[in-house]
Amino acid sequence: MEMNIQNEKIELIQWLTTLEDSALIQKIIELRHSETKDWAKEISDSEKKSIELGLSDADNGRLKPNSEAKKIYGKWL
Secondary structure (H helix, E strand, O other): OHHHHHHHHHHHHHHHHHOOOHHHHHHHHHHHHHHOOOHHHHOOHHHHHHHHHHHHHHHOOOOOOHHHHHHHHHHHO
């Protein structure tokens, strides 16, 4: 399967080198940028705050072992 992906990439590269349509090239560039967006810039302030609180808890040793988390949240996992 990996070989097929490599062949597809090569075919895409070859196709890209023949493109003359600047609008299509721009769409491809936009697709590339949309696929490489930094998720941290896309999350809400409340999500950022929640992450910061979690990091603070970890830095200060306020952690629970995985086995305890499984007991509490097991029905959702």
